Structures are given as C-alpha cells and as structure tokens.
Amino acid sequence: MNKYLERLFNGIFKENPIFILMLGLCPTLAVTTSASNGLGMGLTTTAVLMGSNILISMLRKAIPDRVRMPAYIVVVASLVTVVQFLLEAYLPALNETLGIYIPLIVVNCIILGRAESYAAKNTIGLSALDGIGMGLGFTIALASIGAVREIIGNGSIFDKIIMPSSYEPAIIFILAPGAFFVLSILTALQNKFKLKSATNGVNGSVTGCGAHCAGCSSSNNCSAINGIEEAKMVANNAEKLVKEKEAENNDSLKSNRE
DSSP states (O other): OOHHHHHHHIIIIITOTTTTSOOOHHHHHHHTTSHHHHHHHHHHHHHHHHHHHHHHHHHTTTSOGGGHHHHHHHHHHHHHHHHHHHHHHHOHHHHHHHGGGTGGGGGOHHHHHHHHHTGGGSOHHHHHHHHHHHHHHHHHHHHHHHHHHHHHHHSEETTEEOSOTTOOOOGGGGSHHHHHHHHHHHHHHHHHTTOOBTTBOBTTBOOTTOSOGGGOTTGGGOHHHHHHHHHHHHHHHHHHHHHHHHHHHHHHHHHHHO
C-alpha cells in the first residue's frame, strides 16, 4: 500500500484511537450523548490534530528537545483557540453543547501523542495524513458510540426519531453511566473475540504503544520508555540541585555563626 494511504488507513482501522488504542476517553465518555455531538467533537479534534501535526512537523528541527512538550502545547492551544472562535461564530449551538471539552482538546493525549511519536519525526505530508487518519478514526468512533447511545436512550439518530412510538427508551444510556456501559460492552466484545486493542494483545503481539514492554522489539526506540527515562533523569537532576542548594545554605549559616 502507498505510504500516504497507509497513514490514512492506519488511524481509521489499524490504530483507531478509541477502539484500538483506547486514548482520549474523557471526551468520548462525556460528549457522545448523541451522534451529532460525537461527530462535531470528532471533526473539531480532526482539524486541530491535522493542523498541529503540520506545524510541529514544520518546526521539528527548530524546537529544542528540552522544551518540545511546552512548544507542542502552545501550538495546539493556538489552534484550539482559532477553532473555538470559528465554532462560536458559525456553529454556536454545537459550541455550547461541547462546552468545556473544546478547550480541553489542548491536553488530548491523542494530539500530544501523535505530535511526539510521529509529527516530530516525519515529513509534513505524512504528518498531515497521519493527523487526518487519526482524526477520522476518532470521529468515526465518537459518532458510532453516540449513535448507539442515542438510539437506545432516545429512540433517534441525528435528532430524527427512528423507533416506533411504542418504544420505551432506556434513558440511562444518554446519561453519564450509559457511556461507561457502552464502552465496557465494547471492551468485553474485543476481549471475547480476541480483537486487537490496548487491553488485549493477540498472539503475543500488542497494538499501539503497547503493554508487554519487556518483550517488545521496539523497546529501545519507544518514545514512552524514553519519556519515562527522561523524566527520571530530570527528577534526579532536580534532587541533586536541591541537595547542593541545601549544602550551600548550611555552609553560609555556619560561616555567619563563626
């Protein structure tokens, strides 16, 4: 398969953020009370994801390694602000429905994860398609979960009644517990049929960034492991600086007493 098409299909099927990697579950659980809400949130995130991948790929050689995460957050926050202004201007109803979850796109682990693991290491074209593929996969997942919850909980889909008048909707499915019910049923089915997911390796293989790190052939280049090691190094350096500072203070106190 062409490497550009592979990037699109990768996010939709092979590494779907929700169904396979199980990332970004906070907005997934919160906004999928209907198919339209899920679709709106998914497309909004797709726009930010594509834009952030493009900008971070363009700036990947200019951003110092030590400040890359703050730089990524600034890029994403700028794009989210633009998108939110556009929603307020042209889709005020959707903006009001999604509410606080639009600003929270800034810290969506899907966006920061793709920036760190892909956009920062690849060309602009591939990064853009990776963002589109991941965004479409996220959108399909949110719209699907929202559709299931809306049909069962309200007897409608995209705000159109499709169930007969005799149907008694299970309102709990459009409330907060309904999101957990749908997601737990999805996970149970994935485990039952041994489908690929972040919680269910198949024949020893693992999808996404993976568990089973000890047996992973890519563990030496794994951004997650490298990030943990980097965090440990920063913590150790900070601890050394604190001890050095304390020693200096103690020395100065002794000299003052003398």
